[in-house]
Amino acid sequence: MSDDSLDEWEIFQELSDELKRKIRLAVVYRGGAIYVTKDDEVFGFGKNLTGFLGTGDKQSRTEHTKIEQLCGQNIQDLQFAYLTFFAISATGSVYAWGKNDNGQLGLGTKKDTWIPTKIEGNLETKRVVQVACSDYHTLVLTSDREVFSFGWNKYGQLGLGHNEDQSLPKKLDFFAAGGVVTAVACLVFSSLALLDSGQVFVWGKNEDGILGHSEDDVEKQNIPRKVPGLEGITITRIVCGLNHALALSNDGKVYSWGWNGSGQLGNGTDENSHEPTLIFGIGGRIRDVASNYNYSVSVAITEADDVIIWGWLNGSQNKSPTKTSFKSLDEVFAKLPILAFTFRPLRLKLNDDPIVEKNTANESPEWLKKYFNDADTADIVFVVEGKKIYAHKTILLMRCAVFRTMFQGNWKESNESEQIIKHHSYDVFFAFLRYFYTNQVDMQPVLALELFALAHFYQMTDLQKESLKIIERGVTVENAASIYDRAILLAAEDLKEFVLNFCMEHMNAVVNSDGFKLLNSDVAKDFVLHAAQQGAFKK
The missing domain is CATH 3.30.710.10 (Potassium Channel Kv1.1; Chain A)
Structure with a gap:
């Protein structure tokens, strides 16, 4: 990704070229932005109605405000839902801030905090490589492929075999799954994990059929179970929207299931699906897919670099895959009116880095x-x-x-x-x-x-x-x-x-x-x- 990619985002367009050349990592959310410089300083500016900027309050900032707790920590990743926010350092430490009424920040309390605070407990001696979050619960994946969860657990979405909330990270038992976890994802009331075998596991509430079963057959489950309907298919990537899931296979095909009120399953209807279904009409092998907890749109990019969308985008509903003029997945989310946000951190190349x-x-x-x-x-x-x-x-x-x-x-x-x-x-x-x-x-x-x-x-x-x-x-x-x-x-x-x-x-x-x-x-x-x-x- 080149430095020019920052200019796709309106909030960065007014920055000086000198400053943009110093930025190595950035995220955008609801009119606010956080960026990390090559000197490992972290700043926030813009709108702050959700406490996203980590400044200890919800006041917007016209001046770029240093987030002291994250400076010097070599931050490598930034993740967020609507009211929960996380940063991962190069050593695998995790800093959390935001809404915490269900313990979803993993800090051992149920008290909100709007200042980045290091998660300890069971993660203190672990190196975290991924955080996935909803507004109510959180999953983390460590370098040794262990999964920990915390937060709201009414429907078993923490995967711990019970329904009690957790304010500190608790380890899941994936031995029964027979594989190594390579990625995790969160929906509103449920969770997913991808194994190195290409299998997908899911647990939590069966809202809109997200567990891959009819809701008449299964209401909820509190331990990870294999998603039915993907047998014999090797999945290499999973992403989630508000309450729908996309799975990309090793042969470049996309499967979808769950909520479909805006056509985000791409099956030509707005009816929910409890069974993973192959999406037709994309027009080529897919190399990457994207969606996000905050918006009802699904996006894919083909090997020919065609960007395809389905779902709700800029006032238009697309129930089937539709080719666009966008040049990248990031550009789709940069052009969302009012709600523009990064679906993943922007990682910028610096003039003196890489070497x-x-x-x-x-x-x-x-x-x-x-x-x-x-x-x-x-x-x-x-x-x-x-x-x-x-x-x-x-x-x-x-x-x-x-x-x-x-x-x-x-x-x-x-x-x-x-x-x-x-x-x-x-x-x-x-x-x-x-x-x-x-x-x-x-x-x-x-x-x-x-x-x-x-x-x-x-x-x-x-x-x-x-x-x-x-x-x-x-x-x-x-x-x-x-x-x-x-x-x-x-x-x-x-x-x-x-x-x-x-x-x-x-x-x-x-x-x-x-x-x-x-x-x-x-x-x-x-x-x-x-x-x-x-x-x-x-x-």
């Missing part, structure tokens, strides 16, 4: 660079987060022993032309494959650690070295401990030594950081031992 590292000793020829992600000539497709990246087996196996074994051996991937990649982000896997064609790494420091781990798994020594250079530029007091932890896991001695040297220079700040507090005891002991050997604690 480009080039392996000049073996620079790729220009003709090879042109064939990266070329759908016309590719013979293998990688599907990551529901989006496709096109590549060539010959190029991959020539440069990587792991791919050579995979494609020429007896692995199940040997004869498959489409590979689904789990547990890695699209941006990182895109950069990983691009390196095979360009010998260049175009990467933000905060993502370079994931790229380093990917290069480690595929035994790409040169790429590990290039990633390491970027990681070293991105080490901070807050993330030093977590990078040290990962360095041990990957047996990356050079990285471990570099981080330890950094910590020696900032020891007091590092050991008092949230990142250090998240270390398990064995890693913390290893850190203290090596720091002591370096003389960190000598008087």
Whole structure:
């Protein structure tokens, strides 16, 4: 996403070019905006009727107001419903503010707070990677794929096997599901989860048939159960509106069910559906879908970059998929009258970030660079987060022993032309494959650690070295401990030594950081031992 994407949003159009170049993360909601700068300062401005700006009140701001509690925390994600708001730091800490009458902020009370407050309890030692919320309950997903829930639970929407509200995070038991959770989503009275097997699970109130059953057959359920009607289909992405769900399959098809009062199911009617139904008439394979708790519209973008909508949009009801002139999913939500909002955070590229590292000793020829992600000539497709990246087996196996074994051996991937990649982000896997064609790494420091781990798994020594250079530029007091932890896991001695040297220079700040507090005891002991050997604690 380029810096120009900010200008799609009216609230950002009056900002100076200098300020826009400094913004790396932003969200917009009901006439207000929050943004994070490359210096890790967080500001809010605009309308604030719902307390969205995290300033401790509901007064609108014409001046950009610093949100002190979030500054310096390396905020990587911002999520919101109508009256509940969350921020996730790079170390996986979660900050919550907003309405809390059901304990939906996870702070251990049922008292509203309009200032970002760190969630502790069972999440204090966890690294959260996703937050999904309604106005009444919240789900979080951790890096080790555990799911925690809190808030209102009248209909069992917390998935805990009972109907008691929870004001502190409680862990769900997904063992019966037989898989690893990769994503979660919230509706008004129910919840969904996507497993790495491609199965979708749902629980809570069967409002408008959202559980995938007739409401005459099932009223509610308080433990996760598989959505019927998706058997044999591998789902790669789930999104929710106010009370309808969309599921994107690995072959680019979209299924919908639930409330349909505005035609948001795209089935040609305004009748609710309790059964996931394939949406016809989209006109091509879908690579991404979007919807939101705040608006009754569904949006999809095809591989040809056609943006398709169905549901209620700008005073018009579309009961079937309709091609638009929009250029992106974000643009659809930016053009909503009065209620314009981001359905996901805007992640901006900065002039000095990402860092480009080039392996000049073996620079790729220009003709090879042109064939990266070329759908016309590719013979293998990688599907990551529901989006496709096109590549060539010959190029991959020539440069990587792991791919050579995979494609020429007896692995199940040997004869498959489409590979689904789990547990890695699209941006990182895109950069990983691009390196095979360009010998260049175009990467933000905060993502370079994931790229380093990917290069480690595929035994790409040169790429590990290039990633390491970027990681070293991105080490901070807050993330030093977590990078040290990962360095041990990957047996990356050079990285471990570099981080330890950094910590020696900032020891007091590092050991008092949230990142250090998240270390398990064995890693913390290893850190203290090596720091002591370096003389960190000598008087």
